[in-house]
Amino acid sequence: MSDQLQQTEQRTCRFPGCERPAVSADAGTGRPPEYCDDEGHNRAAAWRARRRLTAEPTRSVEDEKRPVDAARQRAGELHGQVAGMVEHLGHQMSALVEELRTLADPDAAEAQIESVTTEAAERVAASSARASRAEQAQRQAEAERVEADAAAMEASELAEQQQASFVAIQQELSDREQTLDQVAAELATARSAAEAQNLQAQGELTQLREQLVAARTRLGETEQERDEATTRTELASAARAEAEERARGAVAHADGEAARAQRAESDLAKVRDQLDHARTERDAMQEEASSLRGNLTAVSVERDSARADIERERTHGDQRVSDLRITQEQQLAQVRDELAELRKEAREQRSRADRAEIRPATQVANEGTKPKPTKQND
Template sequence: MSTLEVTDVRTCRFPGCDEPVDATPGVGRPSVYCTDPAHNKSAAWRARNAEAGQGQRAAEDEKFPVDAALQRGSMLKAQVTGMAEHFQQQLALLVSELHTIADPDAVAAQIEAVKAGAAEQVASAAARANRAETAMREAEAERAEADAAAEESAAQVDDLRAALEALEQRAATLEKNLVIASEDTVRAATEIATLTEQVAALSAENTAMTAQLFEAREVVTTTAAAKDEALATARDAAVRADAATARADRAEAEAASTRGHLDQVRTERENARAEALVLTGSLATVISERDSATAAAARERSNAEQRVTDVRDALEQQLALLRAEPEQLRTGERE
């Protein structure tokens, strides 16, 4: 029976390397790294620092790691010393607080404070309960009022619906009235056009009557001129009669022998007087005709003006009625 010999094979101490160490005999301590020349002490130290998260150190630290470690160690020692002092202070405070926790008087004071707070909370809870009960009563009263208001609102809604139906009926009636008013407006426009034509005809008639009046005035003027001429002739005849009378008187005074001539003169005087009487009658006739023509012209003008006034008043009344009808319809619609 054979016995298996187990040989202890050492591996390279470079991080991550599982190769066996270099077994080449030499002077000094045996090698702990493999045959890879890059696997040495300094490279292994850098690799371990990289694995430990210290790969960002300065190049001087990599060159002189012991000095760097001494410097960092002194800094950490100072920090630990400060932390120890702070720890001692905190420890004294902790001991004081623990004494307070273990003090029966402090416990009794806290129990009394808790009891007082509980009593206050109980009183506050009782007050809140009273307020809640009062609020509940008020809420019930408000609910009753709300129910009454809801019933009243329902009644108002019914009334409003009835009013709305009445308004809709009124609107339909007003719409019909508006259609009728539109038709009346059209008829009124037609009547206005007809009345306008009548006014134009009356205006033409008035113009004609005015022309006739002017002609009558010219006749009166002509008659007045004839009257003036007749008056002048009468005055001339009277002057001639007076002259004849004077001549007759002178003839009678001068000689009685001239009786024949005097008779002739007297005859001429009588003829002149007769002519004067005829002219006076003609003058009276002319004056009468002038007065008649003036009166007739005045009557015709008055009648024409009266007819024009009557027609204008009738037209204005009709226009006022036609203008008032749309306003009445609009007033009815607003009502």
């Protein structure tokens, strides 16, 4: 031990050219450090340095000038390398000797054989005990398994009955779905008829609107003719005033002016007749427009009534569909609850059967762990 400590203290850094001591090893096992505390001196850097030294010429100019110093330096490097290799081989040799001693020790082999034999015997005994308890538990659980099978048969018969009830409910639901489809088809037919009536009413309304536009156009033309007649009447009035002025101003031209006045009167009468005729046509147009407005109002009322009927039918159909859906969902929920109850009962019976199988094995185990009673002397 003292020799190893002395060698550890004398170890130097393995980096080529470095003669500083290696870092001291910590307490414990493991490979000791081989390099000094310089961060650049490590295994990879030492390998690269050795490669460079190998690649350089064996003897430089300085070596030729100072051969002793060069030889001392190379001897130091070789000494460090050889010392590291010797130290490593010494550790490996010590470990190998220890392992060979253990391998050749007959006491260690005998202890291992005895341990393996004892463990095998214990495992065989435990296996035999478990097999015996298992056979007893199997014989005791057989009767309970028969009872569990009978309960399972009863549960299966009850499940079949519930399945038949479920099939009947499904058939009833299918019939109700067919009824629902029929009601939906009737509702679709009613909607189609209402839409057709609505389209027809819209067509009639469009036609009435076109007639109303034409009547308004004719009324505008009549009003324009009335304005023109009014303009002519105003012109005639102006001409009459001018004639009267001229009649007062020129007595010599009284007869001519009177005749001209008579002609103006005649034109005015014609204009008045035209104006009366235009007013009559305007009144007729207004009456026709009023009639068209009444027809339009009646068509609008019928359209609103048709829309109200459609909406009422749609609401009634949606209500029927909603009622049928709610009834179907309630029946399905009831069937699901019944199936859940049946499954719960089956699980409980299966759990009881499993507990019946496990209970004898537990009892046997407890009886095996109880101490045997000792006989008392009389």
